[in-house]
Amino acid sequence: MSRSLRRGALAATAIVISIASLSACGAGNNAQTLEIKPDNAAVTVDDVKVQNALVITQPDPGAIGPAVVSATVFNNGLTRQTIDSITLPGALGTVKLKAAEGDGPIVVPANGSVVIGGKGNASAVIEGGLREARNGDAQRVVFKLSKTGDVGLSAFVVPASSYFKDFGPSEVPVPPATPPTATATSTPTGTATPTGEATHAAGH
Known part of the structure; x- marks a missing residue:
């Protein structure tokens, strides 16, 4: 690119930046200035x-x-x-x-x-x-x-x-804690003597 073309491109860029800066300053924080809903x-x-x-x-x-x-x-x-x-x-x-x-x-x-x-x-x-x-x-x-x-x-x-x-809401529900799983406790079972055997033994 020739030196004159480079100068022209730089000048155009500077103008665009200046316009954008001025527009931003003029608009401030009011979106209505730019009619932006x-x-x-x-x-x-x-x-x-x-x-x-x-x-x-x-x-x-x-x-x-x-x-x-x-x-x-x-x-x-x-x-x-x-x-x-x-x-x-x-x-x-x-x-x-x-x-x-x-x-x-x-x-x-x-x-x-x-x-x-x-x-x-x-x-x-x-x-x-x-x-x-x-x-x-x-x-x-x-x-x-x-x-x-x-x-x-x-x-x-x-x-x-x-x-x-x-x-948002200041009150956010907390999920309930998962209850611990109950552990079954085995109870020893006694050995019963059959009725017939007990009677026979008593007779002898």
Whole structure:
């Protein structure tokens, strides 16, 4: 390759790298800048946005135990809201909500957000697990907020492994220990004297 062609190739490479760097800086961590939709479910209703919603089941397939709902709820309004309930239409599980601190409701502050799921965050535990859906299915989840009302979307059902391990159920069932096998103890059997022989001997 001639010297001039080499110079041109290097210059083109530098331009591409510069554009990529500028695009990354301009986009920051906001996927909306590049209009890239997250892999997980998201929906916006009025001032409320629910993003990265998932239903996370036990890590082992077939294990019976609680599942959880994980999501980030944003409130772009001027007044705070509370999450009054989370329901799973079509499923039998009841979702128990718990704030990150204290016994009060899960609060979504004005112009703020709350994370549901994961250590130190609010939690939404599906008591009894989710037996109607399998991993990979989509489950309808409805968040009921104090002012906005129902905000529903379909969330993927995934096991608490890999990327979702730290956001899954805190209560994982432990398989029961195998009981030791009982060892049969033989009891010595006495030798009985036949009745006829005993009588004959007594007669002599």
